[in-house]
Amino acid sequence: MNIIYKLILTAAIVAIGAMTLLAGSINNKEAERIALATAPIVQEAVQHKSEEWEKYYPRQYSSWKKTKDGDELLDMLKEKPQLSVLWAGYGFSKDYNAPRGHYYALQDNVNTLRTGAPTDGETGPMPTACWTCKSTDVPRIQERDGELEYFTGKWAKYGNEIVNTIGCANCHSNETGELAVRILHLNKGLEAAGLPKFEDSTHQEKRNLVCAQCHSEYYFKKTKWTDENGNNKIANVVTYPWANGLTVEGMEKYYDDENFTDWTHKISKTKMLKAQHPGYELFKTGIHAQKGVSCADCHMPYTQEGSVKYSDHQLQNPLETMDRSCMPCHRENEKKLKDIVHRKFERKEQLHELAMDNLAKAHLETAKAMEAGASDSELEAVRADIRSAQWKWDYAVASHPGFFHAPEETLRILSVANETAMQARLKLVSILADHNVRKYIAPDFSTKEKAQKIAGVPLQKLVDEKLKFKATLEKEWYKQAEKNYNLNAKKSRVGLDDAQTAYSK
């Protein structure tokens, strides 16, 4: 009996120990669950620094940080030399790289030749609005200085303030962690389009709208205002042209009705529109959106780590995360799906090239007609075609990757763009003949060098100025920002100071 008693006692002790361990484990998990479910408050004053969110949201933060992996620098003006002709006289003809990870968004904005080489807060070609989609500092400054003051002045005005790239505070409430958009123009756009405000949207739609605040078509609307000291000022306010709906035709009508022009084309003297990146609008016409899929479903797939499920914040091409992005819905092998996507890409590429070729030639043939003596009134209809055609072409391709999000609408728009460019060219042959120019062949624009020469881009000068700016004023900006506790460079600028630029290669 004594032995049996001892055995029972031993077993009981072992069992108690195991239960304790198990209970401990359960409690730990439960504590973690509660911690995760309880919204910690990130202090308002530091919310623009994403690293301040790390301790509460370690998984989201470290996956967000992985946007640093998307570092490939692709010089689109080399890939598609026609672009420098199409954008002649506009910043994009100087420098345009394929977008990289969010980690580089702000740095690439600083690096690009488009933002020029300011020497102080008053200089530089671009307005403050150019920062708008690049940084968590933007809502901070808008809330501090007021929206209209933020949108007033030159880009360099905020160089020492806007130093943290797109991050947590652009999409999340610092108090609850919930999805939140702080810039004011999104709701204005939604209201103009007759859509529910962000706050009144479904959770699934919010998972689109946090992206849509930037990945949308917009323009800088000139807005006169008077500050509290009675000074008359002009703001360039980021505005979505959605009052006629979210279609390419609706927006074109909006711009035409507003008599809006982004720039006058250097070669053809056409009053042009530059499409930004109507990713949201085009996505909405595609089958994924129609099935209720949101941006986050594919680009931020749910990820399981131990007992925790969270949204991946790396925000990359879903073809890199097909197991989590595609496979929850598609029961097909990855190779097959990739082949289908590739075919979509090829179709877009074919129409893209056709439209670019005809558009570039239309600009150059217009220049020839001007040289031969054609008047503005003779060229009016041609320029109207060019404006419309290039708007549509740009809309279809600036919205990367429209070919996947909405392949049919993308092909339709590219096709109409090309038709309209050809209509311009058809008129131009007649006009040229009227001025005794026959069988004119536009100059060769088959390389970036040739195209930039035609577009009159003084590349080396721009690069030299930019590098000087980067060696001087830009460095100053980060020093000041660190001094003001707005930047934690050791955490948030790793690998950025020598970040590659296309022109430095």
Added chain:
Amino acid sequence: MNIIYKLILTAAIVAIGAMTLLAGSINNKEAERIALATAPIVQEAVQHKSEEWEKYYPRQYSSWKKTKDGDELLDMLKEKPQLSVLWAGYGFSKDYNAPRGHYYALQDNVNTLRTGAPTDGETGPMPTACWTCKSTDVPRIQERDGELEYFTGKWAKYGNEIVNTIGCANCHSNETGELAVRILHLNKGLEAAGLPKFEDSTHQEKRNLVCAQCHSEYYFKKTKWTDENGNNKIANVVTYPWANGLTVEGMEKYYDDENFTDWTHKISKTKMLKAQHPGYELFKTGIHAQKGVSCADCHMPYTQEGSVKYSDHQLQNPLETMDRSCMPCHRENEKKLKDIVHRKFERKEQLHELAMDNLAKAHLETAKAMEAGASDSELEAVRADIRSAQWKWDYAVASHPGFFHAPEETLRILSVANETAMQARLKLVSILADHNVRKYIAPDFSTKEKAQKIAGVPLQKLVDEKLKFKATLEKEWYKQAEKNYNLNAKKSRVGLDDAQTAYSK
């Protein structure tokens, strides 16, 4: 006890009765199941008469018969007047109605002005090959006379033989009821394309191929042969141009390499190609085919009647049978799916109209250039463009409904077609200017009447001749066929003798 005994006895009798009825019912169902699973043999000599299949396949037969419901007559030359210009000099410029149910396939072939008004077996503009996709009598005659003899001679040669519309024997073995294709050119086409023969294909692919034997691109290949009596003959053999693959570009290359021409355009003197109906080929590029869906899955949905499940043979627009055609895979409401389909249609229509407009103008501008003195060598590149452009446009739209089966490929092809038509027009402005013609505006082709006048179609004459043919030779054909036991007019020609034609309205 006596009462209890009687009650038990009564209950037992009732139970036995019920069991007998139940067993009977089960046996009946089982007998039906066995009858259905056992392949009855339809006598070879009568298999071309679909009504001979009725007693064995009553459900399939009566649903097939319902193709009679698809009787709407839509004059496409009225809907799209450009067509008469595009097909000037070719039969389709005379008469072209939207396709109706299979029940009318043969009658509509006899009725159309395209097949002319023969007065005996030797006359009439078309070759025998024009019957090929219209009747169960075609494989019968091919097997009796030989394939090459069948493809030799004028259409009217077989008017008294080819009298039963598309039916059972076109797709099914009379011995096993299994899917079977008897015409020989399908396997030749599949072999040329490097694809498995019909017999070696999967069951699911056979559910495409029985449709593909007709709903494909083909041409009449001139083939010299010598009959058993030593007579030299020329056959027009239905041939699929698939040797370079099933793409629009591959087939165009095939025709160009063969130096093949369907007809010389009456207005522009271009050596043209007429696309037939590459439904199968275009479908194969679309998402449904890529997911392994077959024609029959949507157009012949499985239907449950009592204990029997069978394929619906009504072969109609799946939007009429969405509950059985779409809903087994799509979990969405019908309205939403229809809206998505409608948007696809609208996109196609837009590019369709653009391409037709530019193509029609290219033909007319070429005629003007000829009139002004342009030589064939000056117009060579223009005509090459027109040929290529019209081939692509036709390919995209003749394959009804490509906009649904393969919306992206359809839009791509239409876009390239339009680009190429515009390239022709661009050259034409220069050529016209070389011949002192400036700002030429092509004549108005906005109604069927105007377009047919431009195309030189003597409509009333053609109608008169046709009506005379219908009142005489056609009636003779059916009399002879009945006499030879090849036609059971009371069963198979119900409602056909007064079947509407566009020109009789």
